Amino acid sequence: MRRYGKNTDEDDIRVRPSGRSRPRTHRRPLHEDAVEGFVVTVDRGRLTCLVEDRTVVAMKARELGRKGVVVGDRVAIVGDHSGRPDTLARIVRVEERRSVLRRTADDQDPFERVVVANADQLAIVTSLADPEPRPRLIDRCLVGAFDAGLDPLLILTKSDLASPETLLESYGTIGVRHVVTSAESFDDATLGRVRELLKDRVTAFVGHSGVGKTTLVNALIPDRARATGHVNEVTGRGRHTTTSALALPLPDDPGWVIDTPGVRSFGLNHVDPARVVLAFPDLEPGTAGCPRSCSHDEEGCALDAWVAEGHADPARLYSLRRLLATRERREGD
Ligand SMILES: Nc1nc2c(ncn2[C@@H]2O[C@H](COP(=O)(O)OP(=O)(O)OP(=O)(O)O)[C@@H](O)[C@H]2O)c(=O)[nH]1
Numbered sequence: 619m620r621r622y623g624k625n626t627d628e629d630d631i632r633v634r635p636s637g638r639s640r641p642r643t644h645r646r647p648l649h650e651d652a653v654e655g656f657v658v659t660v661d662r663g664r665l666t667c668l669v670e671d672r673t674v675v676a677m678k679a680r681e682l683g684r685k686g687v688v689v690g691d692r693v694a695i696v697g698d699h700s701g702r703p704d705t706l707a708r709i710v711r712v713e714e715r716r717s718v719l720r721r722t723a724d725d726q727d728p729f730e731r732v733v734v735a736n737a738d739q740l741a742i743v744t745s746l747a748d749p750e751p752r753p754r755l756i757d758r759c760l761v762g763a764f765d766a767g768l769d770p771l772l773i774l775t776k777s778d779l780a781s782p783e784t785l786l787e788s789y790g791t792i793g794v795r796h797v798v799t800s801a802e803s804f805d806d807a808t809l810g811r812v813r814e815l816l817k818d819r820v821t822a823f824v825g826h827s828g829v830g831k832t833t834l835v836n837a838l839i840p841d842r843a844r845a846t847g848h849v850n851e852v853t854g855r856g857r858h859t860t861t862s863a864l865a866l867p868l869p870d871d872p873g874w875v876i877d878t879p880g881v882r883s884f885g886l887n888h889v890d891p892a893r894v895v896l897a898f899p900d901l902e903p904g905t906a907g908c909p910r911s912c913s914h915d916e917e918g919c920a921l922d923a924w925v926a927e928g929h930a931d932p933a934r935l936y937s938l939r940r941l942l943a944t945r946e947r948r949e950g951d
Pocket residue numbers: 775776777778779799800801802825826827828829830831832833834878879880881
């Protein structure tokens with residue numbers, strides 16, 4: 619591995635003189651000496667990456683322009699990637715993403731944020747009480763997961779405070795995998811079941827603030843304090859967990875957990891309304907009888923009959939319509 623001095627590759631990053639559009643005269647830089655990194659957290663332009671087993675702090679190279687780099691990205695890194703304190707490497711390329719989980723602040727927000735890249739599973743963490751479960755937030759996350767091509771996993775926490783029965787009546791029957799936990803008794807069987815569901819996967823954890831997401835992640839990854847301590851030590855900044863997503867490796871299996879800050883809502887402005895129903899597998903078959911380009915929120919929609927015939931829970935149709943309506947009417951949810 620070659621190490622670059624301060625200015626030796628300056629030429630590479632000046633891909634095009636600023637403001638001019640004449641064709642480039644030199645070859646496109648390939649950065650053949652770049653090493654591969656995995657972005658574990660982002661903090662105000664500083665990206666903490668794992669390179670082999672080193673924690674390397676890097677920033678985006680100018681040539682990346684506005685392209686965002688997010689937690690979960692696989693990147694090419696040049697510069698000082700020794701991981702020594704006070705070094706700063708440069709990210710020169712973001713590898714093609716296998717998946718992109720997006721959300722908007724609300725349904726009208728034109729700016730979508732990429733929550734994480736390259737996840738293959740979305741753990742939707744919901745407490746059974748304190749705060750009360752919000753099925754519509756679950757539905758929104760399910761739509762987000764479906765849109766991003768991630769497998770949803772429902773994690774119902776705080777079962778010491780309330781029973782999961784009602785929620786499981788709706789979600790257990792639509793084929794969403796689920797697990798019920800209580801921090802009062804994080805026994806080996808429960809944690810083992812969760813680990814089994816996370817094994818070999820990159821799982822993004824999302825949930826409303828206070829649902830016990832961090833408590834669960836800490837139980838799964840007892841080393842977290844040390845892992846995050848290490849990250850903090852390297853960047854010399856404060857806590858990461860509250861402000862940015864943070865990827866943590868599972869201790870005993872291959873796989874990653876990506877903890878994300880608590881959310882109030884999961885905006886879906888970026889999702890085509892016509893695709894929303896696809897995330898409702900219990901209702902979707904009922905749309906076969908709908909008029910062409912039915913909004914599923916209008917007279918003549920076949921879903922009313924579908925529910926009346928007992929194929930699906932009326933609460934689910936209500937939830938779908940509410941979700942479709944909030945997109946039109948600027949309501950909160
Ligand atoms: N009764 C009960 N309380 C729990 C359980 N899990 C977590 N809590 C409590 O719920 C509160 C919130 O837990 P956190 O793990 O900080 O929640 P979070 O989802 O990470 O919240 P944010 O950091 O805001 O995103 C804490 O006071 C926990 O002790 C549980 O299973 N049962």
